[in-house]
Amino acid sequence: MDLPQDWLNDGIKGFFYGTPPQNLWREYPALRVYAVAADYMLAMKVVAARNDDREDTKALLQSLSVTTVTEALDIVERYIPSHLLTPKHRYFAESCLER
Secondary structure: OOOOOOOOOOHHHHHOOOOOOEEEEEEEOOEEEEEEOHHHHHHHHHHHOOHHHHHHHHHHHHHOOOOOHHHHHHHHHHHOOHHHOOHHHHHHHHHHHOO
16 A cells, blocks of 8 residues: 555554553455454553543443443453552443443
């Protein structure tokens, strides 16, 4: 496709903790597209704790069969050091689990 080497913005790297688990999503000639695993995506959504991410977070919780805040935060802590989590993150997860 004659795209430059830096055609994707790598500014997002600062938001990753470690190497995110990835799954091959699609493959094309000369291009492989990977997506992060659902549990990692959940961790990123909870840490961001943005109202715009609430519906995505709810869908991820349901997809991962997460029913309690403890389960949700256990997933988050697989990828995010616990000392970086604040009550805001817990409240966000709780609000996404409310029915």
